[in-house]
Amino acid sequence: MSDRPVLDPAIARWLPWVIAIAFFMQSLDATILNTALPAMAGDLAENPLRMQSVVISYMLTVALLMPASGWIADRFGTKQVFVAAIGLFTFGSLLCAVSPNLTVLVCSRVLQGFGGALLVPVGRLVVLRAYPRSELVRILSFITVPGLLGPLIGPTLGGWMVEYLSWHWIFLINLPVGALGCWAVKRVLPDLRGERTPFDGQGFALFGAAMVLITIALEGLGELHLSHLRVILLLFAGFACLAAYWLRAVHDPDPLFKASLFRTRSFAVGILGNLFARLGSGALPFLVPLLLQVALGHSPAEAGMSMIPLAASAMVAKSLARPLIERLGYRMVLTGNTLLLGVLLASMGLVSADTPYWLLLVQLGILGGVNSIQFTAMNTVTLIDLDDVEASSGNSLLSVVAQLSMSLGVACAGALLGGFTSTMSADGVTTVLGAFQLTFLSIGLMAMLAATIFVQLDRDVGRKKA
Structure with a gap:
């Protein structure tokens, strides 16, 4: 982007902190849950060995939405997208905390994943567009440190909460942090937009369908207890979508990912x-x-x-x-x-x-x-x-x-x-x-x-x- 914004010194100083906190929220949530799965299974009357859908639903949603994050930020502006991402993540956390059964919990994790998928790539995009190249190494190093601390703190914090409070607090802890994050983003984050580029909607649909179908097929062998015939059909459909995407990407001038x-x-x-x-x-x-x-x-x-x-x-x-x-x-x-x-x-x-x-x-x-x-x-x-x-x-x-x-x-x-x-x-x-x-x-x-x-x-x- 040729027109790099001139940031107010106070905003330039606080912007990395706001993005770093968002990175920390996302990485903490990705690891804090694993320790709580047996306790959650007991509360929801589920087998603790069949709780992987709670983890997979979040990871898969993040993977699905990541390719569209740059286009979404260019279309709606980084400030609006970042506020919406924190809002979705926080609201999804609330729904997770009050989920009465596994189905509702998985759906709530998907909503949480929609927010989490946008936090890291859009935050990194803001840094790339707001700071000169000479500052990038220093700023990027600073904002990624909290992302490394999440896996260090998450399992211990999750285990402590489950043992001395309840598993619901794993999600409730995101509510005050999310509210503070929305307030800080509205005050500090610049609204940056890149050039409007065409989005490969068909490629996105084919690639996303392939990921979902293959993942459900593997889940069918475990938690979902699908018959072998259904698993084979899902795998076949998933690989067919992947092949169709590949053939399209070879000839499309603006594919989702270049062949x-x-x-x-x-x-x-x-x-x-x-x-x-x-x-x-x-x-x-x-x-x-x-x-x-x-x-x-x-x-x-x-x-x-x-x-x-x-x-x-x-x-x-x-x-x-x-x-x-x-x-x-x-x-x-x-x-x-x-x-x-x-x-x-x-x-x-x-x-x-x-x-x-x-x-x-x-x-x-x-x-x-x-x-x-x-x-x-x-x-x-x-x-x-x-x-x-x-x-x-x-x-x-x-x-x-x-x-x-x-x-x-x-x-x-x-x-x-x-x-x-x-x-x-x-x-x-x-x-x-x-x-x-x-x-x-x-x-x-x-x-x-x-x-x-x-x-x-x-x-x-x-x-x-x-």
């Missing part, structure tokens, strides 16, 4: 690697609190605190990714780290009632560090070779794939957990812990298979020349 992006080898490998590697690691925040509470009998507060090493080591390990990549290159780092990540995920299947608590914390800490290096390397290799023209479209697709793969990861984990539980019950072995152990082993093997994708990278991509 030409996949001509860049590192991008193609990075996107596909992201999709399959995150299927395993994306299920981790969902499975671990359930394992600790349902199978091992830990309290919600203990389960929440157990996630601290996972998030803390992830923050520390981010600084290790760059020197490793410069020394070894993306191909070696991602191939080796993906195999290690799969082994560590599978090793969670060895956890039992006899496992010392301190050993479990060490195991989760190592897993969090390896997972962090994986995400950092995958994200950067995906975008590293794109030119300026394709970088925006590539970044949008990466964001969508990251959200989608985590949603699919939770759906896969739920389907595996439900399947193993049913099989064991049929065989007369009713051990929930055994079902968790087999589920972790399976997602570990799934993650390891992604190494076959990363090995397709050129050997010297990312390696610092001597």
